[in-house]
Amino acid sequence: MAALLKPGSGPLDYGNRLWxxxxxxxxYLMLYIPIITLIAxxxxxxxxxxxxxxxxxxxxxxxxxxxxxxxxxxxxxxxxIIATIISTVIGAMVALMLWRFRFxxxxxxxxxxxxxxxxxxICMGVALLLFFNESGMMEFVVxxxxxxxxxxxxxxxxxxxxxxxxxVVRSRLVGxxxxxxxxxxxxxxxxxxxxWKVIVPFMMPGLVAGALLAFTLSLDDFVxxxxxxxxxxxxxxxxxxxxxxxxxxxxxxxxxxVLIVITVVATVIAMKLQAPAKAGKG
Numbered sequence: 001m002a003a004l005l006k007p008g009s010g011p012l013d014y015g016n017r018l019w020x021x022x023x024x025x026x027x028y029l030m031l032y033i034p035i036i037t038l039i040a041x042x043x044x045x046x047x048x049x050x051x052x053x054x055x056x057x058x059x060x061x062x063x064x065x066x067x068x069x070x071x072x073x074x075x076x077x078x079x080x081i082i083a084t085i086i087s088t089v090i091g092a093m094v095a096l097m098l099w100r101f102r103f104x105x106x107x108x109x110x111x112x113x114x115x116x117x118x119x120x121x122i123c124m125g126v127a128l129l130l131f132f133n134e135s136g137m138m139e140f141v142v143x144x145x146x147x148x149x150x151x152x153x154x155x156x157x158x159x160x161x162x163x164x165x166x167x168v169v170r171s172r173l174v175g176x177x178x179x180x181x182x183x184x185x186x187x188x189x190x191x192x193x194x195x196w197k198v199i200v201p202f203m204m205p206g207l208v209a210g211a212l213l214a215f216t217l218s219l220d221d222f223v224x225x226x227x228x229x230x231x232x233x234x235x236x237x238x239x240x241x242x243x244x245x246x247x248x249x250x251x252x253x254x255x256x257x258v259l260i261v262i263t264v265v266a267t268v269i270a271m272k273l274q275a276p277a278k279a280g281k282g
Contacts, residue, residue: 035260042253059250060258069255072239079150079235080218083157087214090158091165092207096199098166099173116160117167125227128156132228149233156228157218164217165210172206209271216266220259 045054063069098110116124132152176199184194222237229238236259243252 038253039257039260042250042257044250044253046250059254062251063254063258066251066255068234069236069239069251072234072236073255073258075150075234076219076236079153079157080215082150083154083161083218084211084215086154086158087161087165087218088207088211091162091210091214092169092203094162094166095169095173095206099170113166114163117163121160121221121223124160125156125224128152128159128224129227149230152228152230153225153233153235156224157221160221160224161214161217164213165207168210168213169203169206172203176202208269212266212269216263219266220263 041052042059043055043057044052044059045056046052094113098106098113103109180198180202181194184198189197220237221235222241225235226238226241229235234242236255240252240256240259243249
């Protein structure tokens with residue numbers, strides 16, 4: 001009787017588990033088969049990249065020798081690095097403020113801070129485009145040399161990246177033991193010494209994870225960048241989009257594969273750094 005009542009021992013439980021496993025496999029296939037296909041066809045010898053003809057590394061060599069693609073990738077990396085640094089600083093300060101202080105309309109401020117996360121990217125892209133046009137920023141970037149012509153894209157990326165950093169850092173701070181801060185002050189440390197030697201080291205996994213998340217979001221962004229970039233400023237996703245409109249080629253597949261690898265590596269590192277925070281919170 002006990003064996004019959006044991007969870008997972010009945011035929012119904014076995015059927016449910018089998019159904020869930022099949023569903024799990026199906027979902028993963030639907031999500032990752034297109035990505036695997038893209039990576040596989042980046043090694044295709046066919047010029048059109050439609051039919052598999054053979055294996056080659058020449059597509060990566062062609063992508064590397066394509067000056068327009070390299071310029072676009074350089075722009076994306078520069079934008080992502082600068083936007084990540086600014087977003088991390090702003091996001092960390094906002095997270096500290098929301099975690100430590102109480103002030104009027106705190107809930108309202110927190111809701112407005114999270115708007116870039118929830119509103120559609122197309123709406124934010126149009127809003128930023130109107131802002132840059134009305135403020136004269138778009139005209140400024142058109143008439144300035146590199147890298148100042150990337151300033152409007154950097155501002156736009158900071159606007160939607162720093163809320164993600166805030167969420168990650170604040171989730172890390174929730175598990176902070178205030179007694180460590182009090183002990184530091186009791187031992188004679190000042191506010192700044194306590195902040196730099198106690199709070200910041202505790203925040204560090206969240207800061208690094210938030211920075212990597214911001215870097216990934218900035219590097220991959222297309223919609224907002226498409227609306228806010230100037231006529232002479234092209235980022236990697238926008239360049240790939242313009243090339244795809246003329247037809248998919250193995251060279252584009254190779255460039256896209258490089259972007260996927262960079263994104264996956266940054267995401268895995270961010271997830272690894274977030275794991276200790278979850279364990280400590282529990």
